[in-house]
Amino acid sequence: MLTAIWVMIGLALALGLLLGYSSVKFKVEGDPLVDRIDAILPQTQCGQCGFPGCKPYATAIASGEADINQCPPGGDAGVRALADLLGVEYKPLNTEHGEPKPKSVAVIDENVCIGCTLCIQACPVDAILGAAKHMHTVIASECTGCELCIAPCPVDCITMEPVKESPDNWKWRYPVIRIQPVAEHTTTNSIH
Amino acid sequence: MFEHYILLFIGAALVNNIVLVKILGLCPFMGVSKKLEASVAMAMATAFVLTIGSGTSYLISEYLLGSELFYLRTLSFIVVIAGVVQFTEMWMEKNSPVLYQVLGIYLPLITTNCAVLGIPLLNVQEKHNLMESLVFGFAGALGFSLVLIIFASMRERLEAADIPQAFQGAAIAMVTAGLMSIAFMGFAGLVR
Numbered sequence: 001m002l003t004a005i006w007v008m009i010g011l012a013l014a015l016g017l018l019l020g021y022s023s024v025k026f027k028v029e030g031d032p033l034v035d036r037i038d039a040i041l042p043q044t045q046c047g048q049c050g051f052p053g054c055k056p057y058a059t060a061i062a063s064g065e066a067d068i069n070q071c072p073p074g075g076d077a078g079v080r081a082l083a084d085l086l087g088v089e090y091k092p093l094n095t096e097h098g099e100p101k102p103k104s105v106a107v108i109d110e111n112v113c114i115g116c117t118l119c120i121q122a123c124p125v126d127a128i129l130g131a132a133k134h135m136h137t138v139i140a141s142e143c144t145g146c147e148l149c150i151a152p153c154p155v156d157c158i159t160m161e162p163v164k165e166s167p168d169n170w171k172w173r174y175p176v177i178r179i180q181p182v183a184e185h186t187t188t189n190s191i192h
Numbered sequence: 193m194f195e196h197y198i199l200l201f202i203g204a205a206l207v208n209n210i211v212l213v214k215i216l217g218l219c220p221f222m223g224v225s226k227k228l229e230a231s232v233a234m235a236m237a238t239a240f241v242l243t244i245g246s247g248t249s250y251l252i253s254e255y256l257l258g259s260e261l262f263y264l265r266t267l268s269f270i271v272v273i274a275g276v277v278q279f280t281e282m283w284m285e286k287n288s289p290v291l292y293q294v295l296g297i298y299l300p301l302i303t304t305n306c307a308v309l310g311i312p313l314l315n316v317q318e319k320h321n322l323m324e325s326l327v328f329g330f331a332g333a334l335g336f337s338l339v340l341i342i343f344a345s346m347r348e349r350l351e352a353a354d355i356p357q358a359f360q361g362a363a364i365a366m367v368t369a370g371l372m373s374i375a376f377m378g379f380a381g382l383v384r
Contacts, residue, residue, distance in 0.1 A: 004261055011256075011268055015275035022279050026286035 034062045040081045042073045045124035046146030048098045053124065061086070072098035073145070077174070104162040105143040106150070110135050112157035119149035119158060197327050203383040204331035210307050211339045212373040213380075217307025221340055222365065224298075231344035235337030237298035239330060241308055244280065245273040246329025249312035250322050269312050270304065277303045307336060343372065 038058035049070035051057040060066035061082070068082040069091050076093060083090040093100060108119070108128075115133040127143040130136030138158075150158050163169065210216045217238075224234040249269045257264055281299045285292045302308060311332045315325040346368055355364050 004264055007256060007261060007264060008268065008271075011252075011271055015271060019275060019278055019282075022282045026282040028285050 034058050036085060037061050037082065040074070040078060040085065041071060042078065042144070044073045044144035044146040046073060046144070046148060047124075048072050048146075050097065067091070067094065069094045070097045072100045075100040101145075101160075102162045104145045104160040105140045106138045106145070106147070106158050107140075107161050108136055108138055109157040109159070110137060112155050114155055116154060118152040118154065122148045122152045124148060197324075199383050200324060200327055201331040204328050205335035205338070206376070206379045207381075207383050209335040209339060209376050209379075210310065210332050211336055212369075212376040214310065216310040217305055217336055220302065220305060220307075221336075221343065221369070222362075225340055225344040225347055225365075228341070228344045228348055231340045233294055234298045234302070235333075235340050237295045238302050238305075238307070238336055238340075239333035240280075240295065241273070241277050241299065241302050242311055242329045242333035242336075243326060244276055245269075245308050246312055246315055246325045247322065248272050248276050250315060250320070250325040253312075253316050254322075265313065265316060266309070269309055273308060273312070274303050307332070339372065339376075343369065 038055055041054040043054050045053045049057045051060055069079045071078055080090055113135045117132050120128045125142055125144055127139045128136050211221050220234055225231050252268055252272050253265055311329050315328055320328055350364055
């Protein structure tokens with residue numbers, strides 16, 4: 001009887017030690033490149049790039065399946081940052097995926113809202129608050145401005161309003177330094 | 193000697209098929225047979241786990257438990273197989289990401305399966321030695337794979353077939369499995 005208990009304890013201990021050791025020894029970090037690309041993307045989760053969210057798009061960029069210029073909310077600055085990180089040539093934003101717009105948030109006209117919850121289901125970041133047959137509203141600080149809630153609304157009561165610059169969200173502009181051609185005759189004037 | 197292993201192999205894979213004759217491992221047989229790709233991955237994971245499981249449980253029952261602690265077999269087999277498979281999974285994630293992507297989620301799923309426990313117990317019952325245990329485990333897994341892949345292909349066809357409403361879904365799958373089991377009875381008597 002006592003032997004049986006010792007055998008089982010010994011087995012459990014040995015396996016526990018083995019697994020504990022191997023979880024440290026064989027630790028696999030997630031692909032750091034994906035995380036770094038994901039950090040540059042704007043996290044609107046809007047899906048305009050053709051992927052279900054920012055992380056899948058980052059994974060696709062890292063594996064070379066997607067181009068870097070498919071993210072309209074990230075804008076020109078986003079493409080430049082990605083080109084910088086990946087060491088590839090900058091290319092202008094692919095307008096097939098949409099035009100960059102000023103940062104805006106969704107606003108629900110609360111007099112018209114019928115409480116159908118369709119926009120709540122569409123919101124990728126859970127920024128819409130409300131219950132069935134009760135008025136909904138948008139939590140402005142959570143809204144990423146992805147516009148996914150506009151299409152499902154049956155009464156068209158959602159509008160996008162640009163975020164006005166206020167002391168709360170104002171920040172320094174990035175310095176933009178134009179690249180000067182070294183000598184006139186060596187440049188090809190492809191970009192103006 | 194070689195002939196003995198061939199007979200053991202055919203006996204375990206076809207004549208005493210674990211799914212259709214011994215009625216073990218029915219959960220992955222019914223659960224993971226909806227799509228062919230998933231069932232192939234499951235089959236490979238099973239072959240892997242069963243072979244490793246047969247080997248380790250033979251060592252455990254022979255050198256650790258002996259004849260006086262035989263009543264600890266079931267308990268210690270579960271613990272050891274689960275532990276060893278978990279360890280292999282970690283090792284694989286680190287050293288062979290491609291294999292890990294194929295087998296990935298199926299490895300832990302199959303670990304505590306009744307077929308995986310049943311084969312080592314049968315090994316002990318039949319007094320197999322280490323080599324015989326390994327062959328028996330691998331052959332059993334191949335038999336399982338064969339049946340699982342055949343069944344998955346049939347279910348994919350059934351999706352498109354015109355089935356009476358009362359038989360749709362699980363009902364027709366059960367009927368198909370029953371017919372397959374009858375077909376495998378044809379192997380009875382091939383080897384002892």
